[in-house]
Amino acid sequence: MKTTSLKRQALAAGVVLGAMGATLLAPAAAQAQVPNPLPAGIHLGGLHLTPSSGNGSETPSFKADTACAPGTNLANVNTIDLAGTEQTISNNVPGAVAVSPNFGSTFNTDMSTVQVLAGNGGAESFLFVVDCRTGAGTGTFTDAVIVDYAADGSWQVHQDVQPAADTTTTLTPASQTVAPGTNVTLTATVAPAAAAGTVEFKDGGTSLFTTPSGSGAFTFSTTALGNGPHNITATFHSANTAAYKDSTSSAATVTVASDTQSATENIQVGVPPEQGVFTLTVDPGIVDMGTAHLTGTGDARHFHADGNLKNVNVSDGRDQTVPGWSVTGQVGNFTNIADASKSFSGNSLGWVPAVVTQNAAANVTAGPAVNTNAAPGLTSASSLGGAQAGKGLGDSKLGAGLSLDFPKGTTPGTYAATITITGLGGTPLA
Incomplete structure (x- = not known):
């Protein structure tokens, strides 16, 4: 049995089939007209027919265990044979219903007509599968079942099911x-x-x-x-x-941590300097990385932009017996300010930390560089710099060169993210 590409002969609305890939469960009672391999991602056994057998005159109803993804416009049941021919055999279920589990409807024809339209007649089997459509010409398969036809036209739901998939x-x-x-x-x-x-x-x-x-x-x-x-x-x-x-x-x-102060780049937070305290502030203003430009070739082509973090000002006036300090940064996702549904990951941002101004003892250290698109990158708290135990007294400034690399297919517009700078006065740099 060879694998074939899927094609469409729809009785109702058409869709595009998903990728193929799974193990064929071929029934022994009939000539298998089921795609091999099965479409990837289906839940075999998750589609239930009522009745589950008959002589071909039945027009079954169906129920699907799995909800379609949010944004689905409608769902229906298709049958697919060995040649990859797909038929739409059920009434449409509107998206508002299909995005909840256990939705269902009825077939739009009896099971004898389904066999004539989908196969050659006689003893054969077909894959029935739910197609969740999210737009014209697109679809995603979810729940499925195999149906066996006997030579006399009677049919029954095949009992083999896939084991539960790992998550x-x-x-x-x-x-x-x-x-x-x-x-x-x-x-x-x-x-x-x-x-x-x-x-x-x-x-x-x-x-x-x-x-x-x-x-x-x-x-x-x-x-x-x-x-x-x-x-x-x-x-x-x-x-x-x-x-x-x-x-x-x-x-x-x-x-x-009780000895923690936080600030963001676009909101300045300051603690008035007092003798014997640890304070952190950031320079006011928004980090403007300008307009990104396309770079790279082929599949590696993407948008790139550069910029500089606003200065992070640290003042440590505590007694020398107090441990040193550390400063970290963590960024959220970049979101289109005109359309919050458009975004890309904050790990597109990378940095190279630097000590802009040393304290008098010159014992403040910059944190390590974080590459763009690292995992998790700057979406997890990353060291901007700090001082080891017994060091870092006085005033110093930290900064970083910023790089941004994100997908070339990103919707045009202005994207913004917030990077949170956290100073830990009781946690020395390792």
């Missing part, structure tokens, strides 16, 4: 240090994106929050974490355990 849950940022009362936001990303369910955030063994049902990215925010380190995990609980398994992220460390 991965990733929690970002991996680490951060904040002042008491700071709003901490963590994002759990579940892959594959079609897996639907809830995410439970835990601090060690203590449950913090369980999200509403959804898919893709899940967010948790709190200002209630106490002083000290917190090892937070995110556990995905699948809404369809027959299709997707549960998974738990690695722990993200959130440290709440």
Whole structure:
């Protein structure tokens, strides 16, 4: 049995099929007219027909376990044979219904007509699959089932199903240090994106929050974490355990430190200098990186821009027995200021830290460079500079050269991000 490209002979609205790739579960009772390999990403066994067998005169109803992705315009059921011929065989389900799990409708013809349109007649099998359409000419396959036809035209749902697929849950940022009362936001990303369910955030063994049902990215925010380190995990609980398994992220460390001051580049935050205190301020104004330009060739072609971080001013007037200090920076995603739905990742930004002005003892050290598009790059707290224990007294200035490399397909416009500069007066540079 060879693999063929898919083609369209639609009875109703047309779509484009997704990529192929899975293991064929070929029924023994009939000549398999099922694509080999199966389309990638389908949930075999997630599509349910009522009735599940008959003599061909039936016009079944169907139910799909898995919700279509947000933004879906409509969904329907198609059948695909070995030659890759696809037929639309159900009534359309509007997107507002299809983006919730367990949606359904009825077929638009009886099962005998489906067999005539999709195959050659006689003993044969077909793949029935839900197609979630997000626009004209595009579609994504989700739940599916194999149907066997006998030589007399009777049919039944094939019983073989795929095992539940593995999922991965990733929690970002991996680490951060904040002042008491700071709003901490963590994002759990579940892959594959079609897996639907809830995410439970835990601090060690203590449950913090369980999200509403959804898919893709899940967010948790709190200002209630106490002083000290917190090892937070995110556990995905699948809404369809027959299709997707549960998974738990690695722990993200959130440290709440009482000797912490924070400021952002576009809002100046200053503490009046007093004898015996540690203060941090940033120069006012917005970091303007100008207009990006295309660079590179072929697949490596992308937008690039350069700029400089505003000066970060550190004053340490504490007694010499107090440990040194460290300063970190962490950036969020870049968002189109005219259309918040358009953005690109903050790890597109890289920097090369520098000591702009040394203190009198010249014992302040710049942090390491962070390359653009590193993982997680500057989306995780990264060292801008600092001083080791017993050093760094007096006034000094830190800065950084900035580089930005982001995809050439980015929607035109002005994009902005916030970089948070955090000074840790009680944490010396390692």
